[in-house]
Amino acid sequence: MVPSFKERLQTVNSEYETFENLQTLQVNLGNLCNLQCNHCHVDASSRGTEIMGIDVMDQIAGFLRCHPALTLDITGGCPEMNPNFRYLVEETEGLAARRMLRSNLAIMAEHGWEWLPEFCCNQELIIVGSLPCYLEENVDGQRGNGVYKESIQVLKRLNSIGYGKELELDLVYNPGGDFIPGSQQGLETTYKAELSARHGIVFNHLFTITNAPIGRFREHLETTGTYADYLHMLAGRFNPEAAGNIMCRTLISVDWQGKIYNCDFNQALGMAVIAEDGSEITISELDNAGMSGKQIDLAQHCYCCTAGEGSSCTGALAP
């Protein structure tokens, strides 16, 4: 039996289970994706039907106008495939301190999407690209045949227009199975050496992210009979230092309909932030000040954020 995550966190510091202050607004544009990775926690695919519309994007821009010092973190699915992606990016120009685009990179190599690198560059978006390994067989095994070659082609294109140099280009590593990442610092050094030697590619930071035991990855764990072992392993590697830095203390996640969550994992599980009257809160109703001190909705999947060096959308929490 794996001990309750919530109780475990309370034993470290009861403040850790409450929201602190908003620094990052993460917006999930929907579950449409050109890939169908086997670790995906949002079950995204080309059959995705949840697509954020312009009305919600207008509400996001309105929120940022009132809270100008935030980071806007754009994710999906494949956020670029949302038909209103350009609209959101253009409407939020100048409204956030930093704007990050989480890209699977491969989309930028596909026919009809070649405009993306220049568009991102002109909009000065930080690109956070998924590349779960510097080896072709590992990337293709996790993301599909041909994805590695496309990703490398795109990274070279991004380097050629200033990404990894004047413009920030970060990469995301996630394990190719039911284990937690090793040292983020060590892996970043290896990635930099390997990508430079093999392809002449440069990038800024590597973020290591632990696979959350939800969505398609949970299905995989259950199919192989390893779900309980994985949860035990995550709990066994609980790191109190990482626990104090869990991203949900400073991040709010918005779904395609404008509903808000403590993080993208809670969003995938349908665990919306609830108001005093029991109703779900939307971005148009979000009272930033009122969030401080509010309880975070924690459950057993949260162990993926505190295992080893910890894990968040910007990588390790206690490297």
Ligand code: SF4
């Ligand atoms: S992990 Fe990312 S790229 Fe892969 S299917 Fe999910 S959303 Fe798409």
Ligand code: SF4
């Ligand atoms: S899964 Fe979400 S709610 Fe749970 S600890 Fe991680 S960031 Fe916080």
